[in-house]
Amino acid sequence: MTTMTGWFRGSTIVTAVVAAAVGAVVSVSVTGRAGQGQGREQTTRPAQTPDGRPNFNGVWQANNEAHWDLEAHDARAGMVMQQGVYPYEFAQVPAAPVVALGAAAGVPGSLGVVGGDGRIPYTPEALRIKQENAEHWIDRDPELKCYQPGIPRAMYMPYPFQIVQGTDKIHMTFGFSNAARVIHLDAVELPPDYTYMGHSVGRWEEDTLVVEVTEFNGKTWFDRAGNFHGEGLRLTERFSPMTPDAIWYEVTATDPGTFTQPWTIEMPLYRRLEPSATVLDYPCIEFAEEFMYGHLRREQLVERWEGETMIVDITRKIPPGDALHDWYRR
Amino acid sequence: MRARHVLGIVVAVAGLSVWLAGTTSPVEAHHAFAAEFDAGLPVEFSGPVTKVEWINPHVWIHIDVTKDDGTVENWAFEGGTPNVLFRRGFTRRSLLPGTEISVDGYQAKDRTNRANGRDITFADGTKLFLGSSGTGAPYELARPGVDTADPAR
Amino acid sequence: MIKRRLIGSLGVATATTILMVVSFTSAPLEGQAPGATPWGHSNLEGIWLDVYATPFERAPELGEREFATAEERTARDQARMVNPGRNERSQSAGQDVAGAYNAVFTSARPAGPRTSLVVDPPNGRIPALTEEAQRQADAEQEWRLMLLRNTETCQSAAPGCNGGEFGPPSPSRFDVSPFYNTSRMNRHFGPEDQSLGDRCMLGRTPDFNGFRRIVQGQESIAIGYDTGQGQGFQRVVYLSGTHPVTQIHLRHGDSRGRWEGDTLTIETSNFSPKFPFRGSGANRTLIERYTRLDADTLEYEMTIEDPTVWVAPWTVRQELKRQDDMQNRIYYEPRCHEGNYGLPALLIGARMDEQEFQAGRGPDPFSMDTATCVTGLPE
Numbered sequence: 001m002t003t004m005t006g007w008f009r010g011s012t013i014v015t016a017v018v019a020a021a022v023g024a025v026v027s028v029s030v031t032g033r034a035g036q037g038q039g040r041e042q043t044t045r046p047a048q049t050p051d052g053r054p055n056f057n058g059v060w061q062a063n064n065e066a067h068w069d070l071e072a073h074d075a076r077a078g079m080v081m082q083q084g085v086y087p088y089e090f091a092q093v094p095a096a097p098v099v100a101l102g103a104a105a106g107v108p109g110s111l112g113v114v115g116g117d118g119r120i121p122y123t124p125e126a127l128r129i130k131q132e133n134a135e136h137w138i139d140r141d142p143e144l145k146c147y148q149p150g151i152p153r154a155m156y157m158p159y160p161f162q163i164v165q166g167t168d169k170i171h172m173t174f175g176f177s178n179a180a181r182v183i184h185l186d187a188v189e190l191p192p193d194y195t196y197m198g199h200s201v202g203r204w205e206e207d208t209l210v211v212e213v214t215e216f217n218g219k220t221w222f223d224r225a226g227n228f229h230g231e232g233l234r235l236t237e238r239f240s241p242m243t244p245d246a247i248w249y250e251v252t253a254t255d256p257g258t259f260t261q262p263w264t265i266e267m268p269l270y271r272r273l274e275p276s277a278t279v280l281d282y283p284c285i286e287f288a289e290e291f292m293y294g295h296l297r298r299e300q301l302v303e304r305w306e307g308e309t310m311i312v313d314i315t316r317k318i319p320p321g322d323a324l325h326d327w328y329r330r
Numbered sequence: 331m332r333a334r335h336v337l338g339i340v341v342a343v344a345g346l347s348v349w350l351a352g353t354t355s356p357v358e359a360h361h362a363f364a365a366e367f368d369a370g371l372p373v374e375f376s377g378p379v380t381k382v383e384w385i386n387p388h389v390w391i392h393i394d395v396t397k398d399d400g401t402v403e404n405w406a407f408e409g410g411t412p413n414v415l416f417r418r419g420f421t422r423r424s425l426l427p428g429t430e431i432s433v434d435g436y437q438a439k440d441r442t443n444r445a446n447g448r449d450i451t452f453a454d455g456t457k458l459f460l461g462s463s464g465t466g467a468p469y470e471l472a473r474p475g476v477d478t479a480d481p482a483r
Numbered sequence: 484m485i486k487r488r489l490i491g492s493l494g495v496a497t498a499t500t501i502l503m504v505v506s507f508t509s510a511p512l513e514g515q516a517p518g519a520t521p522w523g524h525s526n527l528e529g530i531w532l533d534v535y536a537t538p539f540e541r542a543p544e545l546g547e548r549e550f551a552t553a554e555e556r557t558a559r560d561q562a563r564m565v566n567p568g569r570n571e572r573s574q575s576a577g578q579d580v581a582g583a584y585n586a587v588f589t590s591a592r593p594a595g596p597r598t599s600l601v602v603d604p605p606n607g608r609i610p611a612l613t614e615e616a617q618r619q620a621d622a623e624q625e626w627r628l629m630l631l632r633n634t635e636t637c638q639s640a641a642p643g644c645n646g647g648e649f650g651p652p653s654p655s656r657f658d659v660s661p662f663y664n665t666s667r668m669n670r671h672f673g674p675e676d677q678s679l680g681d682r683c684m685l686g687r688t689p690d691f692n693g694f695r696r697i698v699q700g701q702e703s704i705a706i707g708y709d710t711g712q713g714q715g716f717q718r719v720v721y722l723s724g725t726h727p728v729t730q731i732h733l734r735h736g737d738s739r740g741r742w743e744g745d746t747l748t749i750e751t752s753n754f755s756p757k758f759p760f761r762g763s764g765a766n767r768t769l770i771e772r773y774t775r776l777d778a779d780t781l782e783y784e785m786t787i788e789d790p791t792v793w794v795a796p797w798t799v800r801q802e803l804k805r806q807d808d809m810q811n812r813i814y815y816e817p818r819c820h821e822g823n824y825g826l827p828a829l830l831i832g833a834r835m836d837e838q839e840f841q842a843g844r845g846p847d848p849f850s851m852d853t854a855t856c857v858t859g860l861p862e
Contacts, residue, residue, distance in 0.1 A: 049701060050521040057702040147821045162719045164700040166528055167520055171698035171705035173717040178734075180707055180717045182698065182815065188808055192421035193384040193412070195816050219821070276724030281733055285684055285820045286757075289674045296830035297673040298837065362681065363583040365671055365829040365853035369576035385822025386713020387683065388584075408825065410588020411712035417590070436580045439832035447584055449572070459587040469534035469804070471560060471591040476570055 047244035049165060054207050054241040056163045056170070059277040060269050062156035062249075065110035069225035070265055071119060072112030078105050079224070080138055097138055100316040107224075113156075115264035120227055126258045133226025141224060145292055146284035148179050148196035150220025151213055151235065152251045152265065160272055162279045170202060170209070175279045183211050191215055194231060209239040230257045245271040363408075367446045371437035375405060376453065379429045384412040384422055391447060393431060407433045407447035418462035418470075431458065522701045525745040527773050531695045531781050531803035535595020536563075539691075541607025542598070549607070551598050559594035577635075577852075600691055603786075603798035609761075610795040616762060623662055627854075629653045630669040634852040643855030652849040665759060669854040671833035674826065679758065681826055683819035686716040687758050688735040688751065689769060689785050691801060696815065697773075704740060704747070707815060715817035720749050727753055732765055734758045747773045763789040779805045829853075 049055050078094025085091070098105035112118045122130055133140050143149060149157060159175035170183040183202040191199050194217035202211040218231035233255040240248045247269040254262045295305035304311055318325050377393040389409040394402050415424075434449040450458045461478055474480035520526050536559075541548075570586035573579040599607035612620060628647030631637050637644035656670065667678040679685045686693075686708060693710025704720040720740040727737055732755035740749040749771040756764035767789040774782045781803040788796035833853075839845030 045702070050523075055701070057700045145820075148816070148818065162703060162705065164698050164703050164705040164719070166698035166700055166705075167526070168528070169696075169698045171696075171707065171717075173705055173719050177820075178716050180705075180815075182696070182707070186808075191816070192416045194422070196818060196821065197816055276721075276727075278721065278724065278727060278737065279719060280727075280731070281735075283684075283734055285682070289682070293674055293827055293830060296827055296834060298834065299672070362667060362671075362677075362829055362853050364577065364581045364851075366825055366832050367580050368832075369580045372576065383822065386817060386819040387680075387823065388712070388825060389588075390822075390824065408584070410584045413709065413713060414588055414590045436576070438828060439835050440828070444828070446580065448579060448582060449585055457585060457587055467590070469532065469592060469806075471536075471563060471593045473564055473586070473591055476586040476589075477591075 045244070047241070051167075053165070053204060054209075055165070055244065056209070056239065056241075056247065057165045059160050059162055059272040059279055060247070061158075061160040061272055062267055063270050064113065064156065064267055065108050066113045066156040066265070066267060067153065067158055067223055068107050069110065070112065070114050070223050070227055071225070072114075073107075073110055073225075075109035076107040079107060096312070096314065100314045113265040113267045115266060120222075121260045121263050123258065123260055126228075130226050130228060133221070133228055135226075137224060137226060140226070141221060142219060143221070143224065144288065146177050146288040148220070149174070149176055150196050150216065151181060151198045151200070152237070152253075153220060153222055154179055154181070154197070155249065155269070156267060159282055160277070160279050173279060175282045177284050178281055183209075194218075196220055198233075198235065207241055209237075211235075211237040211239070213237065228258070229253070229255045232257045239269075242268060245273060363446050366438060367436040368439045369436060371441075372435070373405075373437050373445050374432070374434050376430065376432040377405075379425060379427050379431060380404060381427060382422065382425050384416075386411055386413065389415075391425070391431070391433075391450065393433065403443055405433075405443045405445065407435060407445050407450065409447045409450060415459050417467040418459075419467075420459060420462075425458065520699060520701075524699065524701075524742055525747070525775050526699065527697050527704075527747060527775055527781060528699050529697060529781075530806040530808055531697065531783075532693075532806050533595075533691060533801045534592055534804045535597070536592040537595045537597045537600050537801075539600050540609060541601065543606070543608070545598050545607070547605045547607070548598055549602060550596050551594065555598075556594040556596070563591055597800075600799045600801060601797060602800045604795070609797045610793045612762070613790070613792060613794055616792040619662065620762060623666075626660055626662070627666075627668050629655055630849065631852060631855070633847065633850045634669065635850075636852040636855055641855075643852065652847060656849055663757065665757075667854045669849070669852060671830055671853070673830070677826065677829075680711065680714065681829070683714065683817075683823050683826075684758070685711050686714040686817075687760050688716075688718065688754075689760065689771070689787065689799070691785075691799060694806065695803070709815050709817075713817045713819035713822075715815060715819075720747075726750075729753070732756065736767075736769070745774060749773075760787075761792075763787070763792045766791045776802070781805070 045055065045058075047055055049057075074090070077092060078098045080095040080097045081092035082095040084093035093099075094101075094105055114120055120130075138144060143153075143157075148154075154161070154172075154174045154176065157174070157176050161172050161174040164171040164173075168184070168186040170185065172181045172183075174180065179197060181197045181200055183200040185202050185204075188201075195215050196217060196219060198213035199215040200211050200213045202209055204210070213235040216229070216231060216233045218229060218233065221228045233253060235254075236252045238248075238250040240250075242248045248266070249269045250264060250266045252262050252264045253259070290301060294300060294302050294310070295308050302310060303313055320326075375393065375395045377395045379391060380394050381392040383390040383392075389412045390406050391409060392404055392406045395405050396402050412420075430453045432451050432453060432455075433445070433447050434451075435445040435447050438444040452458060456479070460476075470477060472478050518526055520528075569582055569584070569589060571582075573582055601607045601609055604610060611617075624646060628637075628644065630653070631644055631647055632650045633652040634644075635641075637647055637649040640649075660668070660676075664675060665679045667681065668676055670676050674682055679687075690708050690710050693708045693715075696705075696707040696709075698705045698707070702722055704722070706718045706720065707715065708718070709715045716735060718735050718738055720738040722740050722742075724739065726739060731737070731753050733753050734755050734757070736751040737753040738749050738751040740747055742748075749769070751769040751771070754765050754767050758764075760767060767787055769788075770786045772782075772784045776782050783801045783803055784798060785800075786796050786798045833848065836845060836848040836851070840847055
């Protein structure tokens, strides 16, 4: 005991959070390296909460390409594409909405996050709708209108989100349009109407948070590739700690009106480790106003609108001093 | 007519002033309905509900209207926020398709089949969503004729 | 280095574990009852609401009296039982349209014990505006009145035209407004001419009127607001870290909290000028304090400071009552922008009015009041 008191007195570490529970002694998230530069300073944090649960508090973000397309896919030339010289799908070229952005407007490839054979098991009718969605992405994707993204899409969009782990609720605040979800660990009534973000009821199974999500209104997509669902969507999510700073996130989706069988996606979610990590708002309701209402302005800002159809003249000027172009102008 | 008109405004203002003075509601509580709907196009319809959109900022109730010549048009009427109703215990099951209602309002300026639901009632004249369903919102004032079926004072 | 850190933490952990074992076993795990959370903070969780309709500022004749008498409260409640405004049909069609929908869609709260939300300055009224802020407020008011000049609201000297005058449409009516507009005006050239409420962006910090769902974690606290007509929003209060640099502007600011005994003190800065609160934009800072008084009551106090707008800081105090999550069926998803059919509809209406006027078939849109609800009080 004397030795321990000696250690305690001699310790130069100030545990920032007073509640260091028994669990914390066993596994501590040591995310900083003392004395190696200011930017890397990070107070140690308990990997478990005082009631013995994994500590999911903090700022989290997925780090993959799932928000583009859940299924495995090659890199694509443009977010919106058209047939190029060849008729092959792999030879498509960027189309007008993105062509001026050059290589910044493509879609990175992905090994995919869908389990099984990697394909979402649509019914034939639903598959046709998915393909139409993909073809008409800029007309149909609710994300472009800054509509609430739904679950699970909000979990892997390229914006951080905050998890606040309360005593009987777990609250998540998403950077995208300040969307949110509350996971009820206690008994509550169903919401009075169907929802965008679902109704989430959670329970702990050992170290895994299991969440059942229901009451969807069918108006959200899974990604930017047109993958969608109906009102009948039901999800079972499993959040399991991989390390104190990574969660293995697994979702099983069923919707008999859209899919022939249940299917699963899986991915890690990573904690944002920088000091003072903060979720900044992506306030896109305003950003989407020109997109949605531009044709109703008294004087249009965009040249031009024909009714509700946006027809944009793209001007891209190559500035003087561009090495490549200067080379052959000489 | 002019004098009565002015008096009408004063009385209405007095009522609203007292109401608003007593609340901490934000001043912008609903859309500029006067910009959206035409005071010169009053409409009055009855028919069965076909769909209810329980959305913000305003509920939209769709009904099938049978015109004199027998054709059926579908109209949408804009009400207030559903959140107040939800807290009183109403849900999407509180107004199901098939329910016969009457609506009194003003048509949209663009002449589409949309109107503001100035007065939405059941066939017998009882206002929709009067009172509460179930346990209600305990903190509210029970205004006669608004929150309860008692005649307005 | 790492080993030393671990051992050091072990030492601290062991010492505090003894304490924590005591509170671990004594605090109820589900956290519904008041008391402490398992990590030793005062429990503020729940859905909270100011259940009373309290005037924002105190009537001058009440002086420094913070609380109302029972008679005063009853009188205010009686007044609201009669003629609940929106439930009455108007004689003029213009007013009737502006009345929008009947009063079942509105909620009235009873008069409460307080004479005002503002408790400091002691007279319950917010301090004077700075000269610059007053100038800006006057310029904005002048602008809105200018757009009403040719309407019947001004011709009949209705309250909506107070400070204005009747006349032909002003030559300035096509100008870009000389300030960043966030309220309603009698013009609808595009979304920017509409109020934040019309655009589903009304929710602002601070908010005194809405429901607040507090979910309390060990490292951060989430406050989900349900306010206005689906203008809900979320705030996250970080219990560590520092404010971002000043060039970061956030709609609800950046909030850093700390516990002072049983009181949660929150400091918020980095506000955006695009979502002003009573004229105060990027320069406002808030200090909020939450203290749980008993199982059903949460005391909330907010002090706001903006030296570019008010000559002194001022403070609001409220007692919030706990609402039953199970019974109340509060629906927390805002879904306002997703259902905002009214915004394109009113823009379409404005374009049609202009077309009719151009074709000689309709009145000048600037002669119609589509902003003040004709009764003069913006709703």
